[in-house]
Amino acid sequence: MRDESLGTTEQELEKVILVGCQLPTEDDDRFQYSLDELVSLTKTAKGKAIATVSQKRNTRHPATYIGKGKVEELITLAEELEPDVIIFNDELSPSQIRNLSNVLEARVIDRTQLILDIFAQRARSREGKLQVELAQLQYLLPRLIGKGLSLSRLGGGIGTRGPGETKLETDRRHIHRRIDDIKSQLVSIVKHRERYRERRKHNQSFQLALVGYTNAGKSTLFNRLTEADSFEENQLFATLDPMTRKCILPSGFTALLTDTVGFIQDLPTSLIAAFRSTLEEAKEADLILHIVDSSNPDYFNHEQTVYKLLDELEADKIPVLTVYNKSDEKHHDFVPSSVHQSILISAFNEDDLDSLKQVIQSLMMETMEEYKVYIPNSEGKLLSMLKSTSVLTELSFEEEKDSYLCKGYIQPTLSITQQLKNYMQ
Structure with missing residues (x-):
């Protein structure tokens, strides 16, 4: 079978x-x-x-x-x-x-x-593998007594993958050295991730982060919204390494969407610490999309678990849109319980995805400033920048002014907003 x-x-x-x-x-x-x-x-x-x-x-x-x-x-x-x-x-x-x-x-x-x-x-990436090994070694270290923990039984199978038998049979000093080595490698990886994050901030990209309980359908939704190829399967922790892709909203505005590792009840503290840099993708987001499996009878506790972990990550002040997924399979007792704005969808329904993008765009616009400007026909570069960096709600050419009337919403921190002030009337 x-x-x-x-x-x-x-x-x-x-x-x-x-x-x-x-x-x-x-x-x-x-x-x-x-x-x-x-x-x-x-x-x-x-x-x-x-x-x-x-x-x-x-x-x-x-x-x-x-x-x-x-x-x-x-x-x-x-x-x-x-x-x-x-x-x-x-x-x-x-x-x-x-x-x-x-x-x-x-x-x-x-x-x-x-x-x-x-x-x-x-774990697929170098960072993910290092973080797992670090968490495993920190977990196993206090459980090693001499040769430790009946290691003769660790011949393979559940609970034995990762660092491996040969590493665990060596003395504590070797394990401590390995932990220090992994930590130093992770520091350089985290610095690289922070530089990448800063570059995204400098480019003023609007950042969306998918968070949620494991197996809520984050990777499926990520793939549908970005046309990416993230691993999706009906298993817990199908995604471990974060992935970021472009998500095009109805106005044509391009936001960056990041998929993150799934949360779980009673997630070990060592794991939260080990994956903190990964989960901090959520902390840097402008809008968090909290994906909840509406077909799971324990969905309410799953929601609370995620909120608790977001609090621990100090990401609780970021705007949240609760996305109740799997509407086609929703539990008979399901009632939306989010304190945030919410929407009920199926990741496989195109109309639902369009509705979700509209809601995301509306929430995004709430964090932006409205503008109305006339851009001269000669300022093609500025017009092009406006299309890619703002939510353009109206664009029309007025011949008597030889200019384009542009209306929309823009992030107030963008450097282009200073240029726009020259054309406001």
Whole structure:
């Protein structure tokens, strides 16, 4: 049997048991959504969930995450099903991983390591690969005890991709040196990205950023709006490296649109830090397009997760347009809940895309200044610049003045606005 979404046969998928612990602060629906998401993450990592073990507790057990009785139940289940991996739905402490690994035959990893593993698969650029390796090494360092973390079991598979066994079996000093080396490489890459960003600012490009929960359809929408070729697939974290392309709006004005890595609930702090420079593309935007999957029953919590991360990135003051995507599959309980202006669309509907572009242009115009000028027929270069740097709403030639009447909207910070003042009447 072939699973087309993974491009692999079901026999090749690793067998996985999932383990979750529900605290009093988490209601049943929220806990179930979290486990469902863990199933999706496992599938993305080329694993197949064959069983789920869950327990309600007032606090997580400090030594084993779940209680002693549940651990015994898990041991029995693992002996019966013989899984390759057992994945816990929270970040485990080094002692919890050590204690659980001592009594379970299968590899023991947590949600954080699973996400890191997926990131290791998805990274394409040099920066992305370095950021993943940095996050993995920082995660694994406190979990290495001597040769550490039953590394003899790391023979490949979920939770082992990235830095690799040989690097992890060396001493802490080597790992510290590698971390320092990666950080220095990332500093130079970040400086290059900042120079590129400054150049875009200098050119006064209007910048749009797509943000949203992972698998909300950002890359699909990015491709439809820009006619680009970004990787799109119905999997979590299909896009890891940011991509920027030109987006032509109805007036002919060209904005720059950037696709970003998807957000996720309980995204490890180390990952937020590692991908900060990537996510800062959103921080530099003039308008953020927040893409929400209207077909997902947990869409409201997904929205809140994104807002929380935007706050952490100090990008919460930037204007936001909430784009509820997948209108053709929207959940029966879906009700728009955004505090910002919103629009409901399907990325595959051309009329919806046209409507979205119109809304983007209208919001963009709200941040601009209105102008009305007469440009002499001899000023062809200025007229050409006006077409590319402003939203031109009216252009007509008046013979008695031998000039073009131009009306539209322009960013007040553009240097061309000073030239326009000479032709205002």
